[in-house]
Amino acid sequence: MSSTYHHGDLYRQALEQAQALLHEEGAAAVTLRALARRLRVTAPALYRHFRNRDSLLAALAEHGFLKLRQQLLAVQRDDALERLTGIGQAYIAFAQARPNLYRLMFGGQLLPRGAHPDLDTAGLGAFAVLQKSIDDALAADYLNGQPAGPLAAAAWSLVHGFAELTIDGHLPDEQQAPGLAALVTRLLLPGGPPSDDNNNPRHQP
Amino acid sequence: MSSTYHHGDLYRQALEQAQALLHEEGAAAVTLRALARRLRVTAPALYRHFRNRDSLLAALAEHGFLKLRQQLLAVQRDDALERLTGIGQAYIAFAQARPNLYRLMFGGQLLPRGAHPDLDTAGLGAFAVLQKSIDDALAADYLNGQPAGPLAAAAWSLVHGFAELTIDGHLPDEQQAPGLAALVTRLLLPGGPPSDDNNNPRHQP
DNA sequence: GCGCAATGTTAACGCCGTTAACACGACATC
DNA sequence: GATGTCGTGTTAACGGCGTTAACATTGCGC
Incomplete structure (x- = not known):
C-alpha cells in the first residue's frame, strides 16, 4: 500500500x-x-x-574481521619491530573499542567452524597481517631466527588473550592496562621487555 | 501421586x-x-x-573455576620455573578437555561482571595460583625481577589466548599444537624461547 | 501493457524463560 | 494420632523468539 x-x-x-x-x-x-x-x-x-539468524551473525563477524584487517594494515612504521608492536597495540585497541563485536568474532559459540567459509577466510586474512609483520621482523634479523609459524601463533595468543581478559574485566587492577598493553606487545621481542630502569634483559647480544 | x-x-x-x-x-x-x-x-x-537461567550458568562457571584452580594447584615441581611452565600446560589442557565449559567461563556474554560475586571470587582464586607461581619464580631469582603484576597478567593472557584460539580452531596448522603449547608456556622465561634448533628447554636438570 | 521475479506481509507452529496459583508430603507440635 | 506449616513439586498461562507456509504488492524486462 x-x-x-x-x-x-x-x-x-x-x-x-x-x-x-x-x-x-x-x-x-x-x-x-x-x-x-x-x-x-x-x-x-x-x-x-x-538464511537465518546465524548467517546474520556470521556476516557481522565477517565484517569485523575485514575491519580488523584494515586497521592492522593501516599501521605503518619504518622499523619492522616497531611495526610489529604497533600492530599488537592496534589489535588490542580494536577489541577494546568494540568489545561485543570482538566477542562475537572469537566467542566460538554460535559459529561452528567451516559453516561459513567467507567468515573463515576473513579471519585468516586478519591473521595474515600479523603473520607478515612477524616475517618482516624475522627478515630484518630480529627475533633470533625463531620459527615464524609458532612465533606468530604465540604473538596472536598474547594479544588475543590480553584483549579478551581486559574487555571481560578478568584482570585485576585494570587501570594499568595501557602500560600492560605495551609490555605485552613487547614480550615476544628478543631479550624480553626493554630495560629502562628495573627491567633488565639478559641474553641481549 | x-x-x-x-x-x-x-x-x-x-x-x-x-x-x-x-x-x-x-x-x-x-x-x-x-x-x-x-x-x-x-x-x-x-x-x-x-533464581533463573543465568544463575544456573553462573553456578556452572563457578564450579569450572574451582575445578581449574584444583588442577593448577595439583601441579607440583621442585623447580619454580618448571612449576610455572607446568601450570601453563595444565591450564591449556583444562581448556582443551572442556571447551564448552571454558567458553562459558570466559565468554563474557551472559554474565555481567559483579552480578555473581561467588563467581568472581572463584575466578580470582584460579588466577591467584598463577600469580603465586610467578611470584615464586621471581623469588627464586628467575625472570630478573620484572614487575610481578604485569608479568602475571601477561602470562595469563598468553595461555588464555592460546587456549581459546586452539579450541575455536582459529590457529592454522593446529597439529603442531603440542609443541606450540610448550613454546608458548616458555615464552615468558628469561631469554625468550630457546633458540638451539626448535624445542629445547633450558634449565633442564 | 503484461507477466514474472523480487520482496514484502499475515498467520501460525513449537520452543524458550518466567510467573502465579495450586497440590503434595515431611515434620514439628499438641 | 490429628493438625498445621513449609519446602518442594505441578499445572496453566504469558510474551518473546526463530522459522515456515501462504499470500500480497511492486518493479522491471519483454
Whole structure:
C-alpha cells in the first residue's frame, strides 16, 4: 500500500542496524524480531536477505574481521619491530573499542567452524597481517631466527588473550592496562621487555 | 501421586546434568526446559533451586573455576620455573578437555561482571595460583625481577589466548599444537624461547 | 501493457524463560 | 494420632523468539 512496500535497500540497512544493536547491547540482543522492529519491517522479510539468524551473525563477524584487517594494515612504521608492536597495540585497541563485536568474532559459540567459509577466510586474512609483520621482523634479523609459524601463533595468543581478559574485566587492577598493553606487545621481542630502569634483559647480544 | 513427588536431591542432580549438557552440546543447549526433561521434572521446579537461567550458568562457571584452580594447584615441581611452565600446560589442557565449559567461563556474554560475586571470587582464586607461581619464580631469582603484576597478567593472557584460539580452531596448522603449547608456556622465561634448533628447554636438570 | 521475479506481509507452529496459583508430603507440635 | 506449616513439586498461562507456509504488492524486462 504505502510507497515503501518494497524497502529497496533492506540488506545494507539491516547490516548497519544489526551492527548498532550488537555494539550497544551485545550479540544476545541481535534478534531478528528486534532488528525488524528497528527497520520498521516484519521479521520474515529479513529471511529474503539472510538464511537465518546465524548467517546474520556470521556476516557481522565477517565484517569485523575485514575491519580488523584494515586497521592492522593501516599501521605503518619504518622499523619492522616497531611495526610489529604497533600492530599488537592496534589489535588490542580494536577489541577494546568494540568489545561485543570482538566477542562475537572469537566467542566460538554460535559459529561452528567451516559453516561459513567467507567468515573463515576473513579471519585468516586478519591473521595474515600479523603473520607478515612477524616475517618482516624475522627478515630484518630480529627475533633470533625463531620459527615464524609458532612465533606468530604465540604473538596472536598474547594479544588475543590480553584483549579478551581486559574487555571481560578478568584482570585485576585494570587501570594499568595501557602500560600492560605495551609490555605485552613487547614480550615476544628478543631479550624480553626493554630495560629502562628495573627491567633488565639478559641474553641481549 | 508417585512416591517421588518430592525429588529429594534435585539441586545436585540438576548441576550434574547441566554440566553434562554443557559439555556435550554447549551453553546454548543448557536450557531450563531441556534440563528439566533430563531430570524428569517440570521446568518451574528448577526455580526452587536457581533464581533463573543465568544463575544456573553462573553456578556452572563457578564450579569450572574451582575445578581449574584444583588442577593448577595439583601441579607440583621442585623447580619454580618448571612449576610455572607446568601450570601453563595444565591450564591449556583444562581448556582443551572442556571447551564448552571454558567458553562459558570466559565468554563474557551472559554474565555481567559483579552480578555473581561467588563467581568472581572463584575466578580470582584460579588466577591467584598463577600469580603465586610467578611470584615464586621471581623469588627464586628467575625472570630478573620484572614487575610481578604485569608479568602475571601477561602470562595469563598468553595461555588464555592460546587456549581459546586452539579450541575455536582459529590457529592454522593446529597439529603442531603440542609443541606450540610448550613454546608458548616458555615464552615468558628469561631469554625468550630457546633458540638451539626448535624445542629445547633450558634449565633442564 | 503484461507477466514474472523480487520482496514484502499475515498467520501460525513449537520452543524458550518466567510467573502465579495450586497440590503434595515431611515434620514439628499438641 | 490429628493438625498445621513449609519446602518442594505441578499445572496453566504469558510474551518473546526463530522459522515456515501462504499470500500480497511492486518493479522491471519483454
